[in-house]
Amino acid sequence: MNSANHQKSLQEGQVRLGIDVGGTFTDLVLVQDELISTMKVLSNPDNPRDSIKKGLRYFDIDDVDATVHGTTVATNAILERNGSRTALITTRGFRDVLHIGRQNRPDIYAVEPIKNAHVVHPEDCFGVEERVDRLGKVVVQLNQSDLDSIIEKMTTNQVETCAVSLLFSFLYPDHEQCIGAALKKAGMKHVSLSSQIMPEFREYERTSTVALNAYVAPVMADYLASVNEISSGTLWTVQSNGGILTTSEAMEEPVRTVLSGPAAGVVGARHMGKLSGFKDVLTFDMGGTSTDVCLCPGRLVKTNEGTIEDMPVSVSMIDVHTVGSGGGSVAGLDEAGVMRVGPRSAGAVPGPACYGLGGREATVTDANVVLGRIPMVSRIGDGHVKLDYERAAEAIDGLSDQIPELADIPNSRTRIMTARAIIDLANAQMEAALRLISVERGYDPRKFTLVAFGGAGPLHVCELAERLRISSVMVPKNPGVLSAFGALFSDHTREYSKTVMLPGEGPSEPFVLDLIEELSNRAFADFSSTREAVVCNYECDIRYKGQSFAIRVPFDGKDLFAAIDRFHLEHERQYTFKDLAMKTEIVSIRLIATVPTELIVAEDHVASKKLGAESLFELVAFADQQISTPVFNRANLVVGSEISGPAIILEDGCTVLVPPNWNCVVDEHLALLIRNRNLRSD
DSSP states (O other): OOGGGGSOOOOTTSOEEEEEEOSSEEEEEEEETTEEEEEEEEOOTTOHHHHHHHHHTTSOOSOOSEEEEEOOHHHHHHHTTOSOOEEEEEETTOTTHHHHTTOOOSOTTOSSOOOOOOSSOGGGEEEESOEEOTTSOEEEOOOHHHHHHHHHHHHHTTOOEEEEEOTTTTTOOHHHHHHHHHHHHTTOSEEEEHHHHOOSSOHHHHHHHHHHHHHHHHHHHHHHHHHHHHSOSEEEEEOTTSOEEEHHHHHHOGGGGTTHHHHHHHHHHHHHHHHTTOSEEEEEEEOSSOEEEEEEESSOOEESOEEETTEEEOSOEEOEEEESOOTTEEEEEOTTSOEEEEEEEOTTTTOOGGGTSSOOSOBHHHHHHHTTSSOTTOOBTTTTBOOOHHHHHHHHHHHHTTOGGGTTSOHHHHHHHHHHHHHHHHHHHHHHHHHHHTGGGTOOGGGSEEEEESSSHHHHHHHHHHHTTOOEEEEOSSGGGHHHHHHTTOOEEEEEEEEEEEETTSSOHHHHHHHHHHHHHHHHHHTGGGGGGOEEEEEEEEEETTOSOOEEEEEOSSOHHHHHHHHHHHHHHHHSOOOTTSOEEEEEEEEEEEEOOOOOOOOOOOOOOOOOOOOEEEEEEOSSOEEEEEEEEGGGOOTTOEEESSEEEEETTEEEEEOTTEEEEEOTTSOEEEEETTSOOO
């Protein structure tokens, strides 16, 4: 692939636009001459391009050099099953690999477990006569007449796109390439080959990944073409590993964008954390529809074991965990009469009841309004949405009326009790997500700084930090649009990999060095126009012989034994033991090729202790009492400003809640550093 030749890398001095298309809001950040302008508009779920177009109208500028955007189009196409009809061609005898899967039961206690069907229908799966063995040697040549018959059946079925995943094609890709050429000759516009998308072992995961790529390719191509029409300059798309892709790359391999928006947020949060002196951070991105959390122990942690509705997506992605708790998450009673919050969301349409856009059900945002945590003067989105306390109260009261235990309690109390219960349930789900990525993976969250962003994140972050015994919280500048801002920090990145299955203790280095050269040559060919700027980093997937899964560790491209030593240490950290006498196996070699983006230069700020005077007080319900709480405008806070909780800090698109027993100070980068007075910082 040489598509990288057609787009220039992001450089300092360019006018850049960052966009994050979310389920509830679309965020935009414009950087021009080191001046930053932001905008937040309600998303259009039916046509994401419209929300982008609406946001662009607010910026008074004719030309943009580069637009970088994170998008949920590929993810939503899979979740909503509105991709294109897709066929699968695999080795004869393996046509049912997608529907057999791993035989896992998602709910082991269900009397009749329900397994989500794959996006490729069984009648569109075909087995072609060919066979390659585990060493990459051809056992049965590709049968051309058999292939012609399959193509004819696909035409009869009115298939729009095709995925090809043959057995051991990661060792011998020629048969897949021949099939791809035949499909293109027959008029198939979108063809995805597993030897290009994921040249690694595990046929089920590889086949699922390439099938999903084919399924969303036409949808993503139409979307990117439409966005390209309304955005001037070069268009880039954030991929799941935190890097960015050219438009042609994203069209060809859209499966790499399934975690696009959350990845941009992590990149932005980690960058802002480093600016403020925090190396180890937990990122907490709470938007309108969901919450994304990620652990960064001094680096971006990546994985190849993602899933969407139980369908494997084995491309490199930042290890982000998502839960269905957002500002728009709907609260209600289940069949047993137990209160639940999410994963269903009010989204942008009709939105929370307090938006006055037709929503009637109680949401997390409505609960925060009732509790006084979001003052009525708050600006929502582009400022055209005015908060309505009465509608929020009606929604909360409607839920209270359904709870028999509250029947004899005065309405003034039940409203607060119900709203508080909604917040507690949402917090419990987000706390579980934070524990999963930290405690359950061998990390102590108390040694990390919790970085909060998204429209709702700074409202909940201090309570979550207290539950996890985290003493330090950071809210960066412009937290409501940080994912759009993070997109502008993303580097142009492509990853290359190959399964090798080599003994760790054997004479493997000559083979690995040859493979490194092969992968590097591919990278330099793809980045030929910017070859001089390419930075190459390597990784190995290593496991103890006999294990099913491997651990990814850094590799300097030369010393395999040093990589194996790192594997032993990482295995001990994750699983509490290591065995230096046990044989190891090198599963895969990876190359990460990157053209770095010129970083945006932060403005200098003069230190001052001056505080902007609070404009009003709000009666806010905390755990056991209601407290008259001052409300500050963040725009009036300068470097060195100090605030003792309780306090509310307002800014466009976001509200920050500083509870009692917490102190807040503004650092030199205008980030809010919030610390618990009762917890000792280690």
